[in-house]
Amino acid sequence: MIHYLFKRLLGLLPTLLIVAVLVFSFVHLLPGDPARLAAGPEAGPETVELVRQDLGLDLPLPQQFLRFFSHALQGDFGTSIRSKRPVATEIAERFAPTFWLTVAAMGWSVLLGLVLGMVSAVWRNRWPDRLGMTLAVSGISFPSFALGMLLMQLFSVQLGWLPTVGADSWRHYILPSLTLGAGVAAVMARFTRSSFIDILKEDYVRTARAKGLGELTVVVKHGLRNALIPVVTMMGLQFGFLLGGSIVVEVVFNWPGMGRLLVDAVEMRDYPVIQTLVLLFSLEFILINLAVDLLYALINPTIRFK
Template identity: 90%
Template sequence: MTRYLAGRLLGLVPTLLIVAVLVFLFVHLLPGDPARLAAGPDAGPETVELVRRDLGLDLPLPQQFVRFFGHALRGDFGLSIRSKRPVATEIAERFWPTLLLTVAAMAWSVLLGLALGMACAVWRNRWPDRVGMTLAVSGISLPSFALGMLLMQLFSVRLGWLPTVGADSWRHYVLPSLTLGAGVAAVMARFTRSAFIDVLQEDYVRTARAKGLGEPMVVVKHGLRNALIPVVTMMGLQFGFLLGGSIVVEVVFNWPGMGRLLVDAVEMRDYPVIQALVLLFSLEFILINLVVDVLYAIINPTIRFK
C-alpha cells in the first residue's frame, strides 16, 4: 500500500504539468485584452502598454508559462489582475464556503441516495421501486439553476423561511446544498439500486437467508458492504464533480465561494486566478480518486494493490 501511494503521488507531477499547459493555452485563447480591462476603458495606449509590461503579458508565451509554472511550484500564483491581491489569498477566502457547501450537499445526498437505492433494490419492480426511480429521474433531469430558482421562490419569497444569499449561518446552507446535491442523490440512488440488485443475487446472500438470518441483517451486513465498492467509486467522482460543478449554484445564490470567484475571473480575464483555480480543481479530482482507491482496501480487505 505504501508503494502504491508513493507511486500515485509521484504521478501527480506529470498530470498537473499537462493540466497546467492546457489551462495556460486555453486561458490565453480567451477573447479580450486583460491589460485593457485592468487599465480601464479611459486609459490610453501608453498606459495599457505599461500595464501589459507590469503583468508580464508582453513576454512570449513559452516564457510566460515557464514563469507561471516556476512560481506555482513555490505556491506563488501571482497577483489578481482584478483586485491586485495575492491569488492565494483570494482563493483561501473562498475555499471554505465552497468546501462546506460541498460537504453539506454530499452528506445528505449520499445518505438519501443509499437509502433510496437500497429500498428500490429490496422492493424491486414494486411500488417503492417505481416511486424511488421516478424521483431519481426527476432529480437528474431538472437543471440545478432551475431547481435553485424554484426553491428560492417557494421557501424564500413566498414562505420567507430561508435566506437566499450569504453564508453566515446554517440556514444559508439549506437551499444551496439542496440544489447542489439533488443530482448527486439521484445518481447515487440509481447506482446503489443497480449494485444491490447484483449483490442480492449472489450465493452468499442466499446462504445467509438459508441460515435463517433476518432480511434487515442480510441486506445491511452481507449486502451493503459488498455493494459499496462500486458505490464508493461513484461517491468519489460525484464529490469531485460537486467541488467543480458548484459554479452554477454559487452564481444563482451569489455564494461567496470559488465558483463565483472563477466566474468573476473569466469575465475580467484574470489569468492568474483562472489558472490557479483550474489547477486546484484538477488536484482535488486526483486526490479524491486516490482516497477512493484507499477506501477499497478498508471496505473489502481482500483487495490488494500491487
C-alpha cells in the same frame, strides 16, 4: 499500500503539468485584453502597454507559462489582475464556503441516495422501486439553476423561511446544498440500486437467507459492504464534481465561493486566478480518486494494490 501511495503521489506532477499546459493555452485563447480591462476603458495606448508589461503579458507565451508554473511549484500563484491581491489569498478566502457547501450537499445526497437505492433494490419492480426511481430520474432531469430559483421562490420569497444569499449561518446552506446535491442523490440512488440488485443475486446472500437471518441483517451486514466498492467510486467522483461544478449554484445564490470567484475571473480575464483555480480543481480530483482507491482496502481487506 505505501508503495502504491508513493507511486500515485509521484504521478501528480506530470498530470498537473499537462493540465497546466492545456489551461494556459485555453485561457490565452479567450477574447479580450486583460491589460485593457485592468487599465480601464479611458486609458490610452501607452498606459495599456505599461500595464501589459507590469503583468508580464508582453513576454512570449512559453516564457509566461514557465514563469507561472515554476512559481506555482513554490506556492506563488501570482497576483490577481482584478483585485491586485495575491491569488492564494483570494482562493483561501473563498475555499471554506465552497468546501462546506459541498460537504453539506454530499452528506444528505449520499445518505438519501443509498437509502433509496437499497429500498428500490430490495423491493425491485414494486411501488417503492417505481417511486424511488421516479424521484431519481426527476433529480437528474431537473436543471440545477431552475431548481435553485424554484426553491428560492417557494421557501424565501413566498414563505420567508430561509435566506437567499450569504453564507453566515447554517440556514444559508440549506437551499444551496439542496440544489447542489439533488443530482448527486439521483445518481447515487440509481447506481446503488444497480449494485445491490447484482449483490442480492449472489450465493452468499441466498445462504444467509437460508440460515434464517432477517432481511435487514442480510441487506445491511452481508450486502452493503460488498455493494459499497462501486458505490464509493461513484461517491468520490461525485464529490469531485461538486467541488469543481458548483459554479451554477454559486451564481444563482450569489455564494461567496470559488465558483463565483472563477466566474468573476473569466469576466475580467484574470489569468492567474483562472489558471490557479482550474489547477486546484484538477488536484482535488486526483487526490479524491486516490482517497477512494485507498478506501477500497478498508471496505474489503482482500483487495491488494500491486
